[in-house]
Amino acid sequence: MDSQFLLVIAANIAIVIVGGLLAKVVPGSKT
Amino acid sequence: MSTQAVASAKPETRGYAWTTRDIIIVAVLSAIVGVANTGLSFVFQMALAGAGAIGSAFFQGMFGWGRSLVYPLVRKPGAILAVGVLGTLVAVLLGNPAGFYTLGWGILQGLAAEGVLAFVRWKKQGPWVNFIFSAVNAQFGTLWTWYLYGWSKTMDQYWLSIPLTLVSGGVSAGLLGWYLYKLLESSGLLRVALGRDS
Numbered sequence: 001m002d003s004q005f006l007l008v009i010a011a012n013i014a015i016v017i018v019g020g021l022l023a024k025v026v027p028g029s030k031t
Numbered sequence: 032m033s034t035q036a037v038a039s040a041k042p043e044t045r046g047y048a049w050t051t052r053d054i055i056i057v058a059v060l061s062a063i064v065g066v067a068n069t070g071l072s073f074v075f076q077m078a079l080a081g082a083g084a085i086g087s088a089f090f091q092g093m094f095g096w097g098r099s100l101v102y103p104l105v106r107k108p109g110a111i112l113a114v115g116v117l118g119t120l121v122a123v124l125l126g127n128p129a130g131f132y133t134l135g136w137g138i139l140q141g142l143a144a145e146g147v148l149a150f151v152r153w154k155k156q157g158p159w160v161n162f163i164f165s166a167v168n169a170q171f172g173t174l175w176t177w178y179l180y181g182w183s184k185t186m187d188q189y190w191l192s193i194p195l196t197l198v199s200g201g202v203s204a205g206l207l208g209w210y211l212y213k214l215l216e217s218s219g220l221l222r223v224a225l226g227r228d229s
Contacts, residue, residue: 016143020149
């Protein structure tokens with residue numbers, strides 16, 4: 001696997017983590 | 032009006048076990064998604080051929096409307112992934128231009144959205160939650176497109192497309208799905224469709 005491919009995968013996984021953390025703090029209900 | 036009828040537009044239990052109601056919603060929605068997204072895919076393929084990563088960014092998000100709609104209705108692990116996989120399977124059978132590779136979008140996007148919702152344990156909901164997981168969902172669509180169509184030669188375009196894809200996914204899938212959910216909830220259509228109108 002080349003470094004470019006790994007960079008793209010890493011960037012996209014980072015987007016999931018940031019998205020998950022954002023989802024925890026934005027307004028929303030748990031009902 | 033019974034308590035069950037009042038609550039029937041919302042998930043029946045807060046556990047993770049699927050009910051018959053959940054399975055019906057996922058199955059019906061997947062079929063509708065497959066048909067609608069097959070039509071959308073022709074627009075997407077044209078944008079992709081004409082303008083590469085930037086062109087596809089505007090349309091990538093739209094494919095996630097069904098995943099965005101199913102979350103507030105079911106709110107259990109696997110519902111979005113199931114709609115992603117089953118919806119793309121229907122699209123394959125209907126003649127999506129990408130053939131069986133279409134499944135790659137369903138699987139990757141579904142996994143990405145589930146990954147985001149794992150942070151809130153599939154419990155929290157609201158337009159912003161929909162916006163966020165749909166944005167990430169759309170972005171993972173471009174990951175598959177990047178692999179499938181060999182975008183490694185146009186990396187500048189790919190990096191530029193990321194913010195566009197996130198906004199496109201958040202608005203055209205996330206907020207649209209939330210709006211459709213609110214429409215369904217207020218119309219009582221789900222209560223009737225699931226035989227819980229009494």
